Amino acid sequence: MKNISYFLMLILAVFAFSCEEDFMTPPVKTPVEGTAPVWVNQPSSDIDTVLFKRNEDGALLSLSWTAPVYADNIGVRYFLQLDTKGTNFANPIEFDRIAATEMTVTIGQLNAALMKRYNPAEKVEIEIRIRAASNEHLADLYTEPFSMKVTPYLDVPVPSAFYMMGTATEVGFTSSDALPTLKDGDVFYKYLKLTTDGAFRFSDAQSDGGFAYNYGKFATVSSNIEEAGDEDGNFKFTGETGWYEVKADFTNSELTIAPFQVGSTTYTFDPAEVYLVGDYTDTVAAWSPENSPAMIKKSEGVYTIETAIKDGAMLKFVGQQSWGDLDWGNLGGDGSEGIVGPKGKNGNITFDGGDKTYIVTLDLNKGAYMIEEAAIYLVGDATEAGWDIANAIELKWRSGHNAYIGYIPLKSGHFKFFPAKGSWDNGMGRITDSEDPKGGLLGGENKDIPSTNTTSDFKLYRIAVWYDTDASSYKYSVLDAEMVLVGDATPAGWSIDNGFNMVYAGEGKWVTYADMNASGGFKFFYETGNWNSGYKEYDAVNKPGELSLEGGDPNISTPGEGYYKLTIDTYNMSYTKELIATRKMYLVGSPNGWNINEGIELIWDATNNEWTLTIDLTADDAFKIFAEAGNWDSGFKFKYEMLSFEGGDPNMSTPEGAGNYTIKFSLAKRTLTFTKN
Structure with a gap:
């Protein structure tokens, strides 16, 4: 038994020694060669292409090759390699390994590989091949290389919209005010004033969350642009202050800023004069620069004009009263995008105005134009809106007055004017606290304007705002709301101090x-x-009923002897006259069951030029005075502490409890009195 045990131990020892001999066998020093892979579809040798970010997901190369032949083909892997042509792949850039014998290379994948070594927007000639690898005992095998010329791009997203901001511009770094540009393919254009040594950048949105296009986002920049060196990585404009073309070219990853010239004329941001030309209103000759109105220069580089604009209007701006070199319109062609383009880069501005009045503004500093319905807004604790800018009260432009006009109720308190509802920007107050609250210059210290009404009850006023070219400033006036008839055709005669009063009808x-x-x-x-x-x-002959606000002759001729209803529409500058059959006034209300067809007639007192009525009234009677039987729209009431001809509530009521009253009603004096007998 012991002999058997010794024999087994001897066998195990021999086996262990044999295994150790195997484990200690040295590795091969020369890998075993095999047969190299061969292209199945040989790529073209004359490829010369420019890569574009917008096509990054598109296929550029579809490659396939044969498998290499090894003694043992287990675990073969493939790597796409590229390197500069002529370097014999001394330092190749290599893609991740794959197991298949085919692959598709997208534009984005190739660009990402190229950007590890090469500059964007610069053409480079490269060679590409496949490396096949198995294990350390088997040599790497390669396809024949093929060459191609390719221009990579800087991998920056091409925006769908592009906005410019910064201290080099008029808007600063407020994202919501960033200036829009024109997109033409992958190139964006902007024409505007730039200030020397100002910083700037771009964004794809007018909000703080937009993608920032700052220094380093373009492969090349013009010589007047450098890195600002601030924490936001902005650009810095080093050129002279002036009006420039800004061109952001994502195709070539290039940002350039250059002056703009037409012929020998270099465009500036502050031309001496600007005229509005086109076919936009019947009162201005179409497309006639020599007969077109000059715009008002509001400030350096900003010009404005108030004008009526019809539907289907087309207009442009010119810097001389001729078709010369200075010409601004809608950048890129006909349209109404609000972006200014110079001559050769623009089209007409198109607009459907509906024959309303608008303020047209050309802002060369911002490279923008605006067409806004003419209005100024009133807000303050003296108004019915209070200091609620979202509900500011509108004063519309009245071309016949050449001013913004409105009949507005005011009480004690203060108010200010603003150019836009909902915005506290650019508010206009009186220049100092010493300026007359009834009217004067706006601007300066922009002080709140005190109401001339010192009571807590609203009273109606005629408020006007207009631009005074001599003072280069806006002015305002606040007058008691009234309208009087004066003339020898009226009961008042030609007494301007004692006219026949009219009643406000809204x-x-x-x-x-x-x-x-x-x-x-x-x-x-x-x-x-x-x-x-x-x-x-x-x-009176060709346009009867149309009014103008100017002194002198002619007067309005009498419509003829009789009793007339006269109406003046100050907003639309017109008047009407209507012959009324009888000179009567009626009380309609509780005392007659509100029957408009059977009113209680007041008696005409020719001596005192008034109507009178003596009547019993109950404590809760309600009523109105009407000028015409059967016409609910002819009623008078009190509103804003004055007699009014507007419809609707409130009705009048018994003033001092039940009793017998004498009512006296005078249109000439705009008075209605109740005397308890």
């Missing part, structure tokens, strides 16, 4: 009922005692 309209004489003339005046506040008929 929306800029005033109404009265008056006896007119067979001969003579008359005018409407918006301010007692002021001969310069008169409206006269513009053209």
Whole structure:
């Protein structure tokens, strides 16, 4: 038994020694060669291409090859290699390994590999091959290389929209104010004023969350651009302050800033004069620079004009009263994008104005134009809106007055003017606290304007704002709301201090009922005692009923002897006259069951030029005075502490409890009194 055990131990020892001999066998010093892979579809040898970011997911190369032949083909892997042509792949860039004998290379994949070594937007000639590898005992095998010429791009996203901002521009670094550019393929253009040594950058959004295109996002920049060296990595503009073309070319990863010239004329941001030309209103000759109106220069590089604009309008700006070199329009062609382009780069500005009045502004500093319906807004604790800018009260542009006009109720308190509802920007107040609250210059210290009404009850005022070219500033006036008839055709005669009062009917309209004489003339005046506040008929023969706000002859001729309803529409500069069959007034309300067809008639007192009525009223009676039987729209009421001709509530009510009253109603004096008998 012991002999068997010794024999087994001997066998195990021999086996162990044999295994150790195997483990100690040295590795091969020369890998075993095999047969190299061969291209199945030989790529073209004349490829010369420019790569574009917008096509990064597109296939550029579809490659396939044969498998190499090894004694043992287990575990063969493939690597795509590229290197500069002529270097014999001394330092190849290698793609991740794959197991298949085919692969597709996208534009983005090739660009990412190239950007590890080469500069963007610069053409390079490279060679590409496949490396086949198995294990350390088997040699790497390669396909024949093929060459191609390729221009890579800087891997920066090409935006769908592009905005410019910074201290080099007029808007600073406020994202919401960033200036839009024009997109033409992968190239963006902007024409604007740039300030020397100012910083700037771009974004794909007018918000703080936009992607920042700052220094390093373009492969090349023009010589007047350098790194700002600030924490945001902005650009710095080193050229002279002036008006420039900014071109952001994502195709070639190039940002350039250059002056713009047409012929021998270099464009500036502050030309001496600018005219609005085109076919936009019937009162201006179409496409006639020599007959076109000059725009008002509001400040350096900013020009504005108020004008009516029709539907289908087309317009442009020129810097001379001829078709010369200075010409601005909609950048890129006809349209209304609001971006300014110079001559050769623009089209007409198109706009459907509906014959309304607009403010047209050319801002060469920002490279922008704006067409806004003409309005100025009023806000303050003296107004019905309070200091709520979102509900500011509108003063519309009235071309006949050459001003923004509105009849606005005010109480005690203060107010200010603003160019846009909902925005506190660019508010206009009086220049100092010493400026007359009834009117004067706006601007300066922009002080809140105190109301001339010192009570807590609202009163109606005529408020106007206009631009005074002599003062180069806006002005305003606040007058008591009134309208008087004056003339020898009226009961008032030509007494400007004692005119026949009209009654406010809302929306800029005033109404009265008056006896007119067979001969003579008359005018409407918006301010007692002021001969310069008169409206006269513009053209009685060709345009009867149209008014103009200017002094002098002619007066408006009497419509003839009779009792007339006269209405003036100050907003639309027109008036109407309507002969009324009888001179009567009616009380309609609780006392007659609100029967508009059978009102209680007031008696005309020719001596005092008023209507009177003596009547018993109960404590809760409600009523109105009406000028015409059967016409609910002819009623009078009190509103804003004055007699009003507007429809709707409130009704009048018994003033001092039940009793017998004498009512006296005078249109000439705009008074309605109740005397308890």
